[in-house]
Amino acid sequence: MQLYSFVRAASSNLQMLIKIATNDFCVPQFSHFQTIIRELYDFCAPNSEGHNASYIPQLAAVDPSKWAISVCTIDGQKFNIGDVDALFTMQSTSKPLTYALAITEHGPDKVHDYVGYEPSGRKFNLVILNDNNKPHNPLINSGAIAVTALMKNGSCMPERFMYINKELSRMAGGVNLGFNNPVYLSERSSADRNFSLAYYMREHKCFPPGTDLHETLDLYFQICSIETDSKAMATIAATMANGGVNPITGERILSGPAVRDTLSVMHSCGMYDYSGQFAFKVGLPAKSGVSGAIMLVVPNLMGIAIYSPRLDEQGNSVRGIQFCQELVKRFVFHNYDSLLHSSAKLDPRKHLHEDRVQSVVRLLFAAKNNDLNELRRCLIANVDFNTTDYDDRTGLHVAASAGAFDAVRFFIEVAHVDPNPLDRWHIKKGEISPSVEDKSLPKFNSFDADTVRSPNKLRDFVKKEKKEDPETAMN
Template sequence: MSSEKSIQEIYKSYVATGSVKKFMNDIKAQGIQENDPRLSQIAELTKEREQKEKKVDYENFARRSTPCCGLMKKFSERQFVIPNFEKFTKTIEDLYWRIKPNTTGKNAAYIPQLASIPDYWGISICTVDGQRFQIGDTGNGFSIQSCCKPLNYAIACEYLTSDVVHKFIGQEPSGRMFNEMVLDHNNQPHNPMINSGAIATASLIYTLIDGDQRRSMADKFDMVKTWMERAGGNERFGFNNSIYLSEKEVADRNFALGYFMKENKVFPEKTNMLESLDFYFQLCSIETSAETFSVVASTFANGGVCPLTDEKIFSVDTCRDVLSLMHSCGLYDYSGQFSFNVGLPAKSGVSGVIMLVIPNLAGIVCYSPKLDQHGNSVRGIQFCEELLKTYAIHPYDNLRHTLARRSIYEDK
């Protein structure tokens, strides 16, 4: 069925009978929220009809449906990536309540402002079709901490290409602590997901693009924050100044790493190492919510195209490189075990956030500040591992002769 035919069917079934509001309720049941930017003109039409109590003609409806014709087609043909969204969300709810009593772990105490965060627990999901679900404390703001690393790396790759970035940073798991003072056999940080690699990535952003032309720190920060907002469907990203100041006050190890890297000529020529460090602290202190950050995760799952705006944010090649490194290096010293148990790309931050990417399906963000000995959210890790016991989404669950678990795609 063509997009035009889908719009005609929806008009005939809902709008012509005066049931625009029923259409909004039915599409909401499939996980598409009323504030979805693709539906903004249809939502306006609903309000106008209620106020004026006038029948909506087809031309008006078709014109307002143009920005979301692909969405209309999927709704009309029931072809969303998760077909039975209600059943899926019920499974997620069950997992949420099963995991909630797990209060083990401790907040990250080495950053004072993180030590006092309450015992929040939330899960937010956004699929590659923009189907969304939240449960728990998903609206509370948190600093993204190390979850800035895949985004910074993606931005650097978009500006400079992966080949240029990896002249300065390696691609291998370090097998050491995330803040270990060690470089690889090429005298480079092992990868962009550990502190040394992330500091090097921060030094690359806006450094090599314009030759000798320098960009201000303000320009750098605004550029990265705007890019994150675009990846998040133009939803809110803020900045937590108290976290930034707290992080900077206890950053002796990172300063030592910076000088160690400078001594070993890791940075591009003319790099101001102290500015790069400060920039890195700022990026870790960018603040958002699980609801918004799940859209960022789904942008990576969707090959770099934001599901809510259909804007291409990152190239497919950049997404491939980011997800590869998240898969091998994203969970600190638990990365290998997580890869074995879950097999999906993920990145954690010591604020208690875990960003999980299920390629071609969804992005999931868990938020719970209590951490295990590796610095990962206790509840977040448990959720990821329980999800893999529930659904066949491990990359190797489709091997021949596998006694497959439930498939999300067939959850009808």
């Protein structure tokens, strides 16, 4: 690339270039993350349980062996593996997106005048409303139909569909989304229950005034028949993870409250009758569809799209569920995983050796400051008390050099560390290394176990060392 071309490219992507130069990405070790995703992909691939959705002929005819995973982080890092170019209709994965668009357009209060936000505890397509005669939530059929009625209400049908398709395309980073007309026609021809549900809702005034019932249902079927692939869906999920801002284009598409409310409902209601178990086992917002897609969101980090057509009894992708469960076994992604304490799970947000560096810093500062409470916390967190800094200095070195006799006693008696460690200059605890200028520090060259176990003896030892050191005595 010539200098002029580079300058032009850099001027429009300066922030990204800085991230690249400093490796300041939300997943700094992305290649390692990709390796683990590839392992999970291969682990789940042999699973051939489940069957394609059969009530729509076009879905039943899809190759059941299709298997794809796509990842997009909020910094635009991407990884794709498998049949990522395979097209599928969005089906119910569109429901949280139309809900978010409706809240962005109308605000949460108006939307929630027509739909609730709690699990129904019943099948997603039952003719049932909550105690307030509203659909329980926007991720079941009744709620999604009510939300569809709100979108650009008053505009003509072509404008309404074009608006929704355009907004979904913006969430996907500008990718053109297709439309599967045969699926739409099949959905429409087998929609007796949805028509019954819509008439029941109209009886209970669940729609805005002036709603055309048949137009609303047609638009609902059309939205479900929008066609995409796992790559575009991962970017859509990343837009949700990024608070409504597309990570590729930088455009704000959804409002903050819309994303917050949508992720909350996805967490509690997004996986049909498996939603409660999914929230318990996986602990992430997700939405599945009968085409075999799962849209998974790791808030403030990434979006993941999973596609495999074979479904379980609840209508969720069998491989998709397995992948999600394996994912949270490897990474601290579950909503209630602790990010504060050491864990066997990996945190992809962290740089290489970040946990060890933080542990060393905590330990050495606690040793220097004679902070027993922090030392106890380190012990509970399974911090290695024999760990060293870049000069091979242990916490015992630091505690002894600082005269922190309580910390010294803790290291030897409680943590049971090596009592005579050597740093890079082969200097023992309490001796002053060549890099230390302060010669007034006490020198704990040797002390026995009895001294360590007795606070009074240890204090006397410190006083004696200070008194016998001529430089210390002068001070």
